[in-house]
Amino acid sequence: xxxxxxxxxxxxxxxxxxxxxxxxxxxxxxxxxxxxxxxxxxxxxxxxxxxxxxxxxxxxxxxxxxxxxxxxxxxxxxxxxxxxxxxxxxxxxxxxxxxxxxxxxxxxxxxxxxxxxxxxxxxxxxxxxxxxxxxxxxxxxxxxxxxxxxxxxxxxxxxxxxxxxxxxxxxxxxxxxxxxxxxxxxxxxxxxxxxxxxxxxxxxxxxxxxxxxxxxxxxxxxxxxxxxxxxxxxxxxxxxxxxxxxxxxxxxxxxxxxxxxxxxxxxxxxxxxxxxxxxxxxxxxxxxxxxxxxxxxxxxxxxxxxxxxxxxxxxxxxxxxxxxxxxxxxxxxxxxxxxxxxxxxxxxxxxxxxxxxxxx
Amino acid sequence: xxxxxxxxxxxxxxxxxxxxxxxxxxxxxxxxxxxxxxxxxxxxxxxxxxxxxxxxxxxxxxxxxxxxxxxxxxxxxxxxxxxxxxxxxxxxxxxxxxxxxxxxxxxxxxxxxxxxxxxxxxxxxxxxxxxxxxxxxxxxxxxxxxxxxxxxxxxxxxxxxxxxxxxxxxxxxxxxxxxxxxxxxxxxxxxxxxxxxxxxxxxxxxxxxxxxxxxxxxxxxxxxxxxxxxxxxxxxxxxxxxxxxxxxxxxxxxxxxxxxxxxxxxxxxxxxxxxxxxxxxxxxxxxxxxxxxxxxxxxxxxxxxxxxxxxxxxxxxxxxxxxxxxxxxxxxxxxxxxxxxxxxxxxxxxxxxxxxxxxx
Numbered sequence: 001x002x003x004x005x006x007x008x009x010x011x012x013x014x015x016x017x018x019x020x021x022x023x024x025x026x027x028x029x030x031x032x033x034x035x036x037x038x039x040x041x042x043x044x045x046x047x048x049x050x051x052x053x054x055x056x057x058x059x060x061x062x063x064x065x066x067x068x069x070x071x072x073x074x075x076x077x078x079x080x081x082x083x084x085x086x087x088x089x090x091x092x093x094x095x096x097x098x099x100x101x102x103x104x105x106x107x108x109x110x111x112x113x114x115x116x117x118x119x120x121x122x123x124x125x126x127x128x129x130x131x132x133x134x135x136x137x138x139x140x141x142x143x144x145x146x147x148x149x150x151x152x153x154x155x156x157x158x159x160x161x162x163x164x165x166x167x168x169x170x171x172x173x174x175x176x177x178x179x180x181x182x183x184x185x186x187x188x189x190x191x192x193x194x195x196x197x198x199x200x201x202x203x204x205x206x207x208x209x210x211x212x213x214x215x216x217x218x219x220x221x222x223x224x225x226x227x228x229x230x231x232x233x234x235x236x237x238x239x240x241x242x243x244x245x246x247x248x249x250x251x252x253x254x255x256x257x258x259x260x261x262x263x264x265x266x267x268x269x270x271x272x273x274x275x276x277x278x279x280x281x282x283x284x285x286x287x288x289x290x291x292x293x294x295x296x297x298x299x300x301x302x303x304x305x306x307x308x309x310x311x312x313x314x315x316x317x318x319x320x321x322x323x324x325x326x327x328x329x330x331x332x333x334x335x336x337x338x339x340x341x342x343x344x345x346x347x348x349x350x351x352x353x354x355x356x357x358x359x360x
Numbered sequence: 361x362x363x364x365x366x367x368x369x370x371x372x373x374x375x376x377x378x379x380x381x382x383x384x385x386x387x388x389x390x391x392x393x394x395x396x397x398x399x400x401x402x403x404x405x406x407x408x409x410x411x412x413x414x415x416x417x418x419x420x421x422x423x424x425x426x427x428x429x430x431x432x433x434x435x436x437x438x439x440x441x442x443x444x445x446x447x448x449x450x451x452x453x454x455x456x457x458x459x460x461x462x463x464x465x466x467x468x469x470x471x472x473x474x475x476x477x478x479x480x481x482x483x484x485x486x487x488x489x490x491x492x493x494x495x496x497x498x499x500x501x502x503x504x505x506x507x508x509x510x511x512x513x514x515x516x517x518x519x520x521x522x523x524x525x526x527x528x529x530x531x532x533x534x535x536x537x538x539x540x541x542x543x544x545x546x547x548x549x550x551x552x553x554x555x556x557x558x559x560x561x562x563x564x565x566x567x568x569x570x571x572x573x574x575x576x577x578x579x580x581x582x583x584x585x586x587x588x589x590x591x592x593x594x595x596x597x598x599x600x601x602x603x604x605x606x607x608x609x610x611x612x613x614x615x616x617x618x619x620x621x622x623x624x625x626x627x628x629x630x631x632x633x634x635x636x637x638x639x640x641x642x643x644x645x646x647x648x649x650x651x652x653x654x655x656x657x658x659x660x661x662x663x664x665x666x667x668x669x670x671x672x673x674x675x676x677x678x679x680x681x682x683x684x685x686x687x688x689x690x691x692x693x694x695x696x697x698x699x700x701x702x703x704x705x706x707x708x709x710x711x712x713x714x715x716x717x718x719x720x
Contacts, residue, residue, distance in 0.1 A: 034684075034685055035685060035686075076436055076439075076440055079436075080436055080505075083505055083511065083512055084505075084507070087505055087507035087508055087511060087679060088507065090507075090508075090678060090679045090683075092681075092683040092684060092685070092686070093681055093683075093684065094684055094685055114514065115475075115502075115512050115513060115514060116511070116512065117511060117513075117681045118500070118502065118513045118514055118515055118593075118681075119514070119515070119593075140478070142475075142478065145440075145443055145444075145447055147444070147447035147448065147450075148447055148450075151443065151447060151476070151477060152443055152475050152476065153475060153477075153478045154474065154475060154478055154479070154514065155478055155479070233478075233479075318450060319447060319450045321452075321453055321477045321478075323450075323452040323453075324394075324452060324453065324454055325394055325395060325452070325454055326395075326452070
């Protein structure tokens with residue numbers, strides 16, 4: 001088992017990565033605050049992993065709560081269902097929530113923990129690649145609003161993240177690919193060696209080679225935890241982690257949650273960011289091509305859906321959280337491995353990108 | 361104008377107290393973070409004060425959002441209505457929310473600010489005595505759940521509190537009295553001189569004597585800000601501020617929100633706490649009588665409603681946020697001006713209190 005640390009002073013916490021460690025849930029004991037635990041999962045993950053996780057937990061009052069599966073359920077209503085269950089138990093302030101599932105389960109469970117009785121402890125047990133390399137680390141929690149993704153939420157750090165690489169064996173191919181999008185992101189924004197490694201090992205990842213997966217997860221989590229330790233609440237460099245996300249959120253909102261997976265939308269979004277970076281002369285054409293090519297080899301979309309035209313895209317992007325004083329800010333690339341946040345781009349170039357990077 | 365400071369390091373903020381200062385909203389300028397402001401009020405307060413406040417604000421994009429009036433609207437649904445308005449505008453992360461109204465408006469607006477885009481700035485402009493002396497100071501925000509009051513929320517400190525004592529002139533008598541309950545609370549828990557002052561000046565307060573009101577507000581805010589500065593997130597002494605609240609919340613939940621005002625329920629709850637403190641030999645009978653007598657003179661209830669019997673009361677109290685590891689903890693009195701938090705009380709004595717302090 002590998003252990004990384006997210007360094008946040010007295011709120012620091014470990015990321016535990018290993019094959020089969022879900023069955024050793026007693027390693028979570030130091031991170032559980034009282035005698036009550038509620039495991040929140042979804043209807044897809046619970047039948048496979050819930051009993052295994054619960055069997056390993058220390059002797060406690062263990063409650064479980066199963067959500068429907070899908071981004072379309074990442075809402076205030078679903079959140080309120082968790083509060084109903086916590087209050088019906090009733091669970092007190094000493095309860096520890098455990099999120100067992102992908103990014104949606106993690107985000108909504110973390111937000112429930114942030115708000116229940118003004119804040120209780122929680123642990124992330126991510127079971128998708130996307131959640132293991134990205135959403136379970138860093139304390140961003142929240143739900144969607146019909147007018148924008150992740151618009152309602154809180155920064156609330158988990159006590160621990162337990163990533164069992166074995167759970168990826170039951171992941172659908174499409175979900176695996178979506179997770180690889182976020183892995184590629186770390187290479188693009190700050191880790192050119194990792195990007196090169198990915199170019200050389202993308203087939204091994206797609207084939208779920210255990211060593212390749214473990215390497216990719218570890219390097220992704222290391223990149224993420226270094227950024228979060230420097231800028232917990234995204235007042236600066238943490239925003240770089242949103243490469244492709246402003247475009248991606250617009251895609252997800254524009255076509256309706258649940259049509260494209262988050263990672264798929266981010267993949268197309270990163271290609272759009274690369275395209276715009278090239279248009280304004282920041283990124284060499286061959287570098288933009290390398291980015292696009294790796295995303296394509298990961299079997300991810302490189303174009304936005306044809307149904308969203310440029311005007312609609314701009315409207316959808318105007319509610320992005322990175323908008324400041326009415327100015328849209330984007331993460332763009334200076335090179336493979338070097339991203340910057342900027343509002344200094346030509347509006348015409350942006351419109352050209354939105355038109356050019358759209359499926360027929 | 362008086363200015364007190366809530367000392368919370370880099371998140372410190374001022375409480376501005378004065379007669380007519382609502383019309384000088386330009387004093388809020390240093391506490392507004394960007395060009396967008398949304399004033400949230402309710403249908404009772406808005407017609408009287410909204411235009412006056414907005415007229416004084418610096419040149420900004422000022423949006424307004426008016427809620428229905430009443431504790432029964434302190435819900436996730438009402439909260440979502442604020443998010444709808446913020447996203448429809450659309451307001452970005454630089455928006456500052458201003459809560460103009462009583463405790464419900466302040467709690468829900470503060471919680472909206474805590475969660476919108478994972479946290480934006482807000483300012484409290486309390487217009488009830490209860491909000492001026494208690495709920496607007498200290499950063500507790502939240503909404504109710506049908507299974508318990510204030511069960512969903514966050515700690516999120518305002519940038520500034522502006523308390524215009526002139527707004528109390530339009531307050532209904534019943535609301536004024538409910539606010540006095542929280543004023544009396546500070547005397548009971550930690551300020552025996554202030555309690556004595558209240559015994560001597562209760563009629564002046566009831567008659568809305570401006571000097572008496574200003575004195576009471578200032579001393580209440582000073583007590584509150586000293587406690588909050590020591591224990592922002594209620595891991596210790598801040599819990600003392602909940603004297604009477606565990607009983608009071610049970611009353612509010614038991615008879616349905618909006619039947620009794622919060623301060624009325626707290627008044628009866630403080631009498632119950634005094635009664636139990638006397639039964640277990642902590643508080644001299646004459647001191648318990650002094651507490652009860654002052655509350656009675658403030659025209660507040662000293663008994664719980666007859667419809668909640670002891671069993672139901674205990675059930676309602678079991679979801680209180682101060683329950684830890686299944687043990688109910690209460691704030692009890694050792695003397696006038698000395699409160700302690702404890703789970704060390706006789707269950708029979710508690711049941712006797714619940715039976716004795718109940719209206720026929």
